[in-house]
Amino acid sequence: MTRVIAIDGLGGDNAPSAVVEGLRLNAERNPDISYIVTGPIDQMTSVFGGLTIAGERISFVDAPDHVSMDAKPSQAVRQGRNSSLWKAIEEVKEGRAHAVVSGGNTGALMAMSALQLRTIDGIDRPAIAAIWPTLRSESIVLDVGANLEANAKQLTQFALMGVEFARLGLGVRRPTVGLLNIGSEDQKGREEIREAQDMLLAMDDASFSYEGFVEGNDISKGTVDVVVTDGFTGNVALKSAEGTAKQVGDYLRAALSRSIGGRIGYFLAKGALVAFKRRVDPRRVNGGPLLGLNGLVVKSHGGTDGIGFASALDLAVDLAKAGITDKLHQRVALMNKVVDENGQAVSAS
Amino acid sequence: MTRVIAIDGLGGDNAPSAVVEGLRLNAERNPDISYIVTGPIDQMTSVFGGLTIAGERISFVDAPDHVSMDAKPSQAVRQGRNSSLWKAIEEVKEGRAHAVVSGGNTGALMAMSALQLRTIDGIDRPAIAAIWPTLRSESIVLDVGANLEANAKQLTQFALMGVEFARLGLGVRRPTVGLLNIGSEDQKGREEIREAQDMLLAMDDASFSYEGFVEGNDISKGTVDVVVTDGFTGNVALKSAEGTAKQVGDYLRAALSRSIGGRIGYFLAKGALVAFKRRVDPRRVNGGPLLGLNGLVVKSHGGTDGIGFASALDLAVDLAKAGITDKLHQRVALMNKVVDENGQAVSAS
Structure with missing residues (x-):
């Protein structure tokens, strides 16, 4: 089954060039994956247009705004509804993508993901792994x-x-x-x-x-x-x-x-x-998922280059294919059952 | 002015051999320093007896007991009054030594030091630096x-x-x-x-x-x-x-x-x-003082060798010569003055 990865086209210190290069490397390794890139549509079609895979496996969603690396998450959530970051997460929320990858502002990514995707029932807060x-x-x-x-x-x-x-x-x-x-x-x-x-x-x-x-x-x-x-x-x-x-x-x-x-x-x-x-x-192991959300979100290091960004995309592809979100749902249901059956563990919480 | 360093003769994984070698190296570098070593008197005189400086600058305090590396601090404090660790700290408390150095159990060193030396007025808890x-x-x-x-x-x-x-x-x-x-x-x-x-x-x-x-x-x-x-x-x-x-x-x-x-x-x-x-x-920078006590206590890494132990002794010598305990007293007095004068800082505590 083909998978779709949503990518924040403006996320990271070296965006969009690192994103372009990362997508190119990842697309070569994964011929069955499609990509949705968010960002100002003119800029995105221009910088991604040179890729030979363009037009077939890449589509774009217009997002004129950009969340800066030092923006406060609360502010980003309030004012950033037209940002490349928000729009990329929205693709997962609306079921059009199986995962989202961003090298942008961690706090904003956390806050926007929690708001749009919500945590899995039984998980209090997402964690970055x-x-x-x-x-x-x-x-x-x-x-x-x-x-x-x-x-x-x-x-x-x-x-x-x-x-x-x-x-x-x-x-x-x-x-x-x-x-x-x-x-x-x-x-x-x-x-x-x-x-x-x-x-x-x-x-x-x-x-x-x-x-x-x-x-x-x-x-x-x-x-x-x-x-x-x-x-x-x-x-x-x-x-x-x-x-x-x-x-x-x-x-x-x-x-x-x-x-x-x-x-x-x-x-x-x-x-x-x-x-x-x-x-x-560190580029070899770049990318950490935000675990505990109703949808797969992978954070790439903000300062990484194309090779690092491709690693984060690899991780998103692997985890999407393995169905980590469904597995976490099952795991949490099991945990709640155990906790319910165990009075001591419940009182210890 | 000559300084006296009290040494826990049984402290550390490689005691007493690492202590003997560390003392030898430190004594060569510091001809004006004397040492008081605590431990079972027969064992101590035997293992330190081979040193050429023995008899002149080393004296011994008998301490038949040993605080093991995994002993609980509370237990060590209750039962360890005849231990090499307790006796070494006592030398500082009684004013016979200017500093104490141990590679032994950190928790026991902390607890025994706090009990015998007490924290400086105005300092809540000692810290290891x-x-x-x-x-x-x-x-x-x-x-x-x-x-x-x-x-x-x-x-x-x-x-x-x-x-x-x-x-x-x-x-x-x-x-x-x-x-x-x-x-x-x-x-x-x-x-x-x-x-x-x-x-x-x-x-x-x-x-x-x-x-x-x-x-x-x-x-x-x-x-x-x-x-x-x-x-x-x-x-x-x-x-x-x-x-x-x-x-x-x-x-x-x-x-x-x-x-x-x-x-x-x-x-x-x-x-x-x-x-x-x-x-x-790491042996080069071995030794961390417990700051905030009425007396100088230096913790050596438990697993270090003679070279590392000598570094911890060097640090004790330097800090004793510089009079760090007196300096900390003055510093704390100054801090309390500033805090008293500043209502906001007081309320923030």
Whole structure:
């Protein structure tokens, strides 16, 4: 079955050029996918017109306005009904597209998606999930920025949504799950984390395995497939890791350029170093879904290029084909059943 | 003036051997420093007896018990009065030592220090500060694990203690300060962070410059000298960064060993790569003070070796010589004066 991806043509620092290039790469890899691009119609037909696939698999929806990267979400929602972002989400809401991808303003994307698509019954708040490259393979970390805080019930919801994403996005049959915590022994974490642990332990669900608390360094080790935390902590962890990877790379470059041996060594090892660089390239794992909505929304990093944007489109295609929204509906229904049957878990929320 | 450092002879995964080697290295670098080592007296005299400086600058305090790395702090406090950890802190409390250094159980160190030394008047809770290597130089991040949460007043206290540490530990005359936050525009961070910002802005203190909110990736960039956050977030950020640095190093090693060019390149670049490794070596910046106590307490990483332990001792020596505890007393007195004069800041707490 063919799928349709709606794309915010003006979303991201490098839009629309990164969008054009990303769409081109994705369209080559996925001959069965069609695209709806939103934006000022003249500009869009002009910049996308050069693509050889144009006219067949791309259509446009006129959206004269643009949500700027620093616009307040509340303001964007009020004034941005003619924006490329709003119109792209609308395509999913109206059932004309199976997913929407945007590299635009995260807060506005969140707010507009929540308003138009609403959360799944039984999910309080959507969460942004990130695919995190680890020493073992890849893990899911959520929430990485949608919610400043999360109570025990919400953390449990994040865990179950992360399990479904790991199954469909990473192909892990029975994902392992951990709650992000700090190692200090007495104070085994904040209260809501301990309560969420009780709820997850009470679930006894054959589709995942709850492994207990994990710490910050467990994320990159890949100790568990799904790391669960609130959006504040997850965002800080993600950005700290990104900053550190860049820092280590910069140190390495400086160290190798400082001596003749280093420069020759760099030259001889270049193939290996390029392979290494590709491995830690954040564009390879670009794109995080907003889980918990009645419709699939994928956020691309605002600063990414065409290769990165194509990765976000790949993810949207994979998750749309796997039917993640339906799977989440089923998962939440199951969770509510378990919670209803378990008085303790209910009172803990 | 000579200074005396009390050392928990049994603290850390590699104690006492790492402690012996660390003391030896530190004693060579600091001929004017004396040491008091706590632990079972027979074992201590035996393992430290081989050092050439033994008998002159090292004395011992008998402490038959040992606080294990996974002991609960509450339990350690109740049952550990004869432990090497308790006795080492006691040396500072009784005025016989200027600082105490331990690589032992963090929670027990915190609890025993708070009980014996008490916090400085005007400081609610001590904070653990970390020296974080950045692309620019080094920054201070606090709290990295003493407190699960922190309100606006406590975050402000952390900021001012961090300023004093940056002045004395890093030699920055007028440190820049930022509050760790996430970039989402609408929700400019949790309420306590916005309140702390109001309080810091109201201070108008010539000894530091408040620069606003910073994000996770700003830490390794070195955007500000002092990054302020609660202990939960700071601990996760620190461990995420540590994990990522290790991950990138492992990737690099694997990439270089996979091809002949890579292996030859590695051989030729080895000098540069060793220099690089030294630069990202966490042992170089090992040791974080517990700021806010009536006495100087330095936590060494539990898993470090002699070189790392010597770094923690270096830090204790430097901070003891600079008189950080007195400086913090003055700073807090000044802060309270400013807060008293500023009704808005008081009401914001």
